[in-house]
Amino acid sequence: MPDAQTGRPLACSIGDPAGVGPELICKAWTRREAEGLPPFFVVGGAGLLAQAASGRGLDVPIEVIDDAADAASVFGEALPVLGSGDIDYSPAEPSRGGAKLALDSLESATGLVMLGEASGLVTGPVSKGLLATVGFEHPGQTEFLAHACGIAADEAVMMLAGPNLRTVPITVHCALAEVAAMLSIRLIGRKAMIVAEALARDFGIERPRLAISGLNPHAGEDGKFGDEEARIIVPAIEALRAAGIEASGPHPADAMFTPRARAGYDVAICMYHDQALVPLKALDFDAGVNVTLGLPIVRTSADHGTAFDIAGKGIADAGATIAAIRMAGEMAARRAMHG
Ligand SMILES: NC(=O)C1=CN([C@@H]2O[C@H](COP(=O)(O)OP(=O)(O)OC[C@H]3O[C@@H](n4cnc5c(N)ncnc54)[C@H](O)[C@@H]3O)[C@@H](O)[C@H]2O)C=CC1
Numbered sequence: 001m002p003d004a005q006t007g008r009p010l011a012c013s014i015g016d017p018a019g020v021g022p023e024l025i026c027k028a029w030t031r032r033e034a035e036g037l038p039p040f041f042v043v044g045g046a047g048l049l050a051q052a053a054s055g056r057g058l059d060v061p062i063e064v065i066d067d068a069a070d071a072a073s074v075f076g077e078a079l080p081v082l083g084s085g086d087i088d089y090s091p092a093e094p095s096r097g098g099a100k101l102a103l104d105s106l107e108s109a110t111g112l113v114m115l116g117e118a119s120g121l122v123t124g125p126v127s128k129g130l131l132a133t134v135g136f137e138h139p140g141q142t143e144f145l146a147h148a149c150g151i152a153a154d155e156a157v158m159m160l161a162g163p164n165l166r167t168v169p170i171t172v173h174c175a176l177a178e179v180a181a182m183l184s185i186r187l188i189g190r191k192a193m194i195v196a197e198a199l200a201r202d203f204g205i206e207r208p209r210l211a212i213s214g215l216n217p218h219a220g221e222d223g224k225f226g227d228e229e230a231r232i233i234v235p236a237i238e239a240l241r242a243a244g245i246e247a248s249g250p251h252p253a254d255a256m257f258t259p260r261a262r263a264g265y266d267v268a269i270c271m272y273h274d275q276a277l278v279p280l281k282a283l284d285f286d287a288g289v290n291v292t293l294g295l296p297i298v299r300t301s302a303d304h305g306t307a308f309d310i311a312g313k314g315i316a317d318a319g320a321t322i323a324a325i326r327m328a329g330e331m332a333a334r335r336a337m338h339g
């Protein structure tokens, strides 16, 4: 049955076929009933999905569909696959052909969600480096989706969410050496505002508490270890408070992820990628979801990458993929109900 609130299935892009994406989507399908997952279909890769499943000893009948609307009726008995893209399946052997398949799947799945034929997008893990070799001009899928939806790249906000923590990196796919120069009062304020609005709209947290990190050790130690806190982060927090947002900080990043500290906020807004993703993955790797906030469409993904090192070995954990599918379904249902 389709999701009761949306009546439409989720669209899953397959990710890099040499990575763990295909086997994890098959694994998620086998656990659809136990996990109470909403209906989903995969865009492309019928042959390699069948091979990925059998290689992992999973009984996953594949059914090719011509229309996303057919996915829900198929889902109970088979994994629905839309589209003809396929490739010889070679787990752990990344190739440009595989990257091209991943890109085609991402673009088609995004298009179907934007057309309203699917209620949300769950992306499989891709290799950014390989995608760049086949014409992908964005640092990541988050920025691609902003472009596809016609919004500025920094209006699409990456949030990592797990059972124990939510974190947002203000700067994302850039060299650490560039971070300080990229930070601005406007960037922090705008992204934090999008986070506050999305936590209310998509997660039902009406008045979210935002904890904003410093950039430097000890949040700058009164300027001794850097002045970005005084020049940029404090004014951004003041502007957020003036706009009615419950924002605290700048917090020394080393102390803001203790259990006691985490009890005091709904989301940690961090200044750079690893400041946000290290604690999330340390606490919640097997249930962590990467969700893009600020988009007109719903998009989630597992928190991990392609894991080429373990692809095809049957040891990859499907928890984060299942969590991403579940979260996309819940967000889509909430949007269908509340707008
Ligand atoms: N959402 C996405 O599409 C993401 C893509 N990537 C891409 O993935 C590629 C590899 O990146 P890495 O930094 O190595 O991260 P990774 O997440 O692929 O792997 C890091 C470590 O975690 C393990 N691991 C990952 N997923 C696992 C799972 N489901 N079960 C058990 N162990 C798992 C891997 O075996 C490896 O030891 C890069 O090309 C990067 O661009 C990375 C993060 C997210």
Ligand SMILES: NCC(=O)COP(=O)(O)O
Binding pocket: 139, 140, 141, 142, 143, 277, 290, 301
């Ligand atoms: N480390 C997170 C990550 O790389 C996810 O990027 P995206 O492809 O979702 O933009």
